Amino acid sequence: MASMLLTRQVLYALQQNSRIVVPGCRYVSQAAAKTAVDFDYDGPLMKTEVPGPRSRNLMKQLNEIQNADAVSFFCNYEESRGNYLVDVDGNRMLDLYSQISSIPIGYNHPALIKLLQQPQNLSAFINRPALGIMPPENFIEKLEESLLSVAPKNLNQIITMACGSCANENAFKVIFMWYRNKERGHSGVTKEELETCMINQAPGCPDYSILSFMGGFHGRTMGCLTATHSKAIHKLDIPAFDWPIAPFPRLKYPLEDFVKENEQEEARCLEEVEDLIVKYRKKKKTVAGIIIEPIQSEGGDNHASSDFFRKLRNIARKHGCAFLVDEVQTGCGATGKFWAHEHWAMEDPADIITFSKKMMTGGFFHKEEFRPDAPFRIFNTWLGEPSKNLMLQEVLNVIKKEGLVNNAVQAGKVLHKGLLDLQARYPHLMSRARGQGTFCSFDAPDDATRNKLIIQTRNKGVVLGGCGERSIRFRPTLVFKDHHANLFLNIFNDVLADFK
Numbered sequence: 241m242a243s244m245l246l247t248r249q250v251l252y253a254l255q256q257n258s259r260i261v262v263p264g265c266r267y268v269s270q271a272a273a274k275t276a277v278d279f280d281y282d283g284p285l286m287k288t289e290v291p292g293p294r295s296r297n298l299m300k301q302l303n304e305i306q307n308a309d310a311v312s313f314f315c316n317y318e319e320s321r322g323n324y325l326v327d328v329d330g331n332r333m334l335d336l337y338s339q340i341s342s343i344p345i346g347y348n349h350p351a352l353i354k355l356l357q358q359p360q361n362l363s364a365f366i367n368r369p370a371l372g373i374m375p376p377e378n379f380i381e382k383l384e385e386s387l388l389s390v391a392p393k394n395l396n397q398i399i400t401m402a403c404g405s406c407a408n409e410n411a412f413k414v415i416f417m418w419y420r421n422k423e424r425g426h427s428g429v430t431k432e433e434l435e436t437c438m439i440n441q442a443p444g445c446p447d448y449s450i451l452s453f454m455g456g457f458h459g460r461t462m463g464c465l466t467a468t469h470s471k472a473i474h475k476l477d478i479p480a481f482d483w484p485i486a487p488f489p490r491l492k493y494p495l496e497d498f499v500k501e502n503e504q505e506e507a508r509c510l511e512e513v514e515d516l517i518v519k520y521r522k523k524k525k526t527v528a529g530i531i532i533e534p535i536q537s538e539g540g541d542n543h544a545s546s547d548f549f550r551k552l553r554n555i556a557r558k559h560g561c562a563f564l565v566d567e568v569q570t571g572c573g574a575t576g577k578f579w580a581h582e583h584w585a586m587e588d589p590a591d592i593i594t595f596s597k598k599m600m601t602g603g604f605f606h607k608e609e610f611r612p613d614a615p616f617r618i619f620n621t622w623l624g625e626p627s628k629n630l631m632l633q634e635v636l637n638v639i640k641k642e643g644l645v646n647n648a649v650q651a652g653k654v655l656h657k658g659l660l661d662l663q664a665r666y667p668h669l670m671s672r673a674r675g676q677g678t679f680c681s682f683d684a685p686d687d688a689t690r691n692k693l694i695i696q697t698r699n700k701g702v703v704l705g706g707c708g709e710r711s712i713r714f715r716p717t718l719v720f721k722d723h724h725a726n727l728f729l730n731i732f733n734d735v736l737a738d739f740k
């Protein structure tokens with residue numbers, strides 16, 4: 241095994257050395273910068289193009305039973321380790337996309353393998369309870385040790401759900417119930433309300449709305465989809481509510497050269513938010529809540545300043561709208577804070593925070609005033625998964641023990657700076673390099689070039705993801721270190737230099 245690994249390393253080194261080196265652009269030696277990620281591989285190792293023949297064959301088979309056109313390649317998860325994803329053709333790639341940003345501490349982390357090998361944990365994996373009615377004895381303890389240990393400021397209530405869409409969908413419902421109870425005051429629910437809700441009519445089903453932003457992504461269930469505005473393909477043919485859509489700032493880069501313009505752009509968007517709240521109240525579609533991502537991810541990695549978010553939060557408060565921050569993609573450390581909204585440095589940043597992806601389980605934290613006022617109002621069969629809480633507890637231990645949130649700051653600096661360097665060198669291929677922690681991205685000139693860059697980089701052993709119309713985003717795991725950033729930058733420099 242050791243000798244096989246050595247051969248692979250030697251092969252890779254030979255591969256690297258035979259490449260034409262572009263003068264003046266080699267990032268610090270991987271060996272020198274390397275710190276211990278002991279379950280990681282040493283570098284990519286490519287045997288075929290991706291997808292290779294085995295992947296193509298499986299894609300054809302899968303396509304017979306479902307539309308498999310979205311599949312990039314098939315994976316060998318058993319062989320994948322740390323930052324490296326191995327495919328079924330034996331290609332080993334540095335994975336900077338990590339299953340759409342959902343792998344917290346790399347593939348096959350030893351701490352998680354150990355967790356599964358402990359007999360006392362088996363029951364949580366085998367017996368999936370209906371948590372809302374028959375939770376296991378250690379349910380509270382496990383929530384305290386996992387989710388509640390990272391609860392955002394002021395939000396001491398927790399509800400778990402299976403995925404991000406499910407989290408947002410139920411958060412909307414919590415907001416509507418809260419709003420209706422505010423309007424009702426202390427008078428009870430009327431007979432008319434109980435009857436009309438059964439036939440989807442007011443007053444039982446009030447015409448409330450959630451304000452969302454152009455370019456936002458909040459999931460694909462019907463309520464979430466109404467609040468999602470990143471790509472037409474998500475929405476086509478699906479009925480939607482008439483809910484207000486505000487513009488999200490389109491910032492100019494580099495930020496320091498466009499301070500005034502960007503301030504004006506953010507002010508324009510905030511003004512529009514207030515106008516929409518007033519307009520929708522007039523047309524009796526009262527805005528009960530506002531949903532926003534701290535960084536619009538699917539929509540193209542669109543950032544806004546902390547000042548923008550602080551002002552938006554204040555607008556929500558002023559108009560009595562709940563403020564829901566969707567941290568499904570930004571949560572769990574990658575931006576250099578555990579929650580991205582911590583960057584805003586606010587006393588009262590949100591009423592509800594939704595999460596999923598790297599948090600292993602979906603769900604949301606909320607303030608006490610948003611507690612459902614009766615049992616079974618927010619409910620489904622599983623309401624999350626106890627085994628995911630166990631896994632999260634271990635993930636959080638590793639994050640703490642290894643200082644992985646600070647690592648995201650550090651590795652993010654190397655990545656961001658490298659992207660700025662490359663952008664200066666290849667301005668015809670890269671612009672608007674931006675990021676927070678390792679949550680970085682840049683724009684290609686157009687969609688076709690973006691997609692070509694992703695494929696060519698993949699064939700050299702690095703998996704990247706696209707987002708928005710023409711952006712490439714970085715979503716490495718939290719065990720992505722400086723030397724992985726340098727490794728990527730060297731490979732990507734070669735791709736850019738050879739790009740035709």
Ligand code: PSZ
Nearest residue numbers: 340403404405457458459533566568569596
């Ligand atoms: O195409 C898709 O359905 C994708 S691609 C990436 C996502 C979904 N991200 C999921 C997501 C998210 O990024 C944010 C900010 N909010 C909600 C969701 C929905 O989460 P899931 O996919 O777990 O329902």
